[in-house]
Amino acid sequence: MIKIGIIGAMELEVEALQKEMALEGVIKKAGMDFFEGALDGVPVVIVRCGIGKVNAALCVQILADEFRVSHVVNTGVAGSLNAQLDIGDILISRDALYHDMDAAVFGYQPGEVPQMGFREFKADEKMMNLAKEACEKANPDIHVMYGRVVSGDQFISSKEIKERLISEFHGDCAEMEGAAIAHGAYLNGLPFVIIRAISDKADDSAEMDYPTFEGAAAKHSAALVKEMIKGILP
Numbered sequence: 001m002i003k004i005g006i007i008g009a010m011e012l013e014v015e016a017l018q019k020e021m022a023l024e025g026v027i028k029k030a031g032m033d034f035f036e037g038a039l040d041g042v043p044v045v046i047v048r049c050g051i052g053k054v055n056a057a058l059c060v061q062i063l064a065d066e067f068r069v070s071h072v073v074n075t076g077v078a079g080s081l082n083a084q085l086d087i088g089d090i091l092i093s094r095d096a097l098y099h100d101m102d103a104a105v106f107g108y109q110p111g112e113v114p115q116m117g118f119r120e121f122k123a124d125e126k127m128m129n130l131a132k133e134a135c136e137k138a139n140p141d142i143h144v145m146y147g148r149v150v151s152g153d154q155f156i157s158s159k160e161i162k163e164r165l166i167s168e169f170h171g172d173c174a175e176m177e178g179a180a181i182a183h184g185a186y187l188n189g190l191p192f193v194i195i196r197a198i199s200d201k202a203d204d205s206a207e208m209d210y211p212t213f214e215g216a217a218a219k220h221s222a223a224l225v226k227e228m229i230k231g232i233l234p
């Protein structure tokens with residue numbers, strides 16, 4: 001059975017979707033409110049997980065164990081690491097990895113979780129395609145592209161760190177949950193995609209831009225999610 005877990009880190013990232021859903025019930029777990037119901041007739045569980053990797057990973061596990069979701073979608077905002085991604089544009093994950101996992105001293109690649117054998121968690125291709133098509137429909141004036149999400153427990157707001165995330169990880173956008181959601185989805189055998197609208201440039205201007213643009217960016221991402229999930233139904 002199709003049931004889509006939709007995760008946003010912040011209230012702003014999920015509130016528009018929660019308002020539009022046909023709500024069946026709210027279950028509280030690990031301090032998170034899981035809103036179960038349907039969005040345009042598609043079974044969903046929508047949840048604000050809170051910020052950072054631990055919150056994100058716990059949330060995916062609860063969606064898998066308690067709600068038996070079939071797919072995971074992460075909606076939200078991110079800092080751009082790619083000159084082609086301007087504030088307001090949208091990035092759809094091709095893959096996601098951690099920028100703050102480092103066991104290089106034992107020969108692992110930067111970002112690789114030891115003993116995992118790879119460092120990139122690959123998004124589901126069908127969901128990626130649906131997200132791109134949906135964006136062209138829901139937000140036709142917005143530039144959208146596929147790319148790499150790099151995640152860590154750090155708000156990126158310096159040129160030096162931004163440069164490192166580009167040179168070492170080839171990231172296209174930086175945020176704080178995507179790779180943990182991807183990792184959790186992978187361990188539970190769930191297809192996932194991360195959709196992030198750009199709220200800042202992850203450099204010295206990020207502190208100023210983020211609060212200015214996060215609201216509009218979060219709404220763009222949510223509008224896309226609403227449009228795309230219809231395509232997941234068989």
Ligand code: ADE
Nearest residue numbers: 077078079155156175202
């Ligand atoms: N989310 C939005 N902008 C971000 C940034 N610059 N760093 C980390 N997470 C973000």
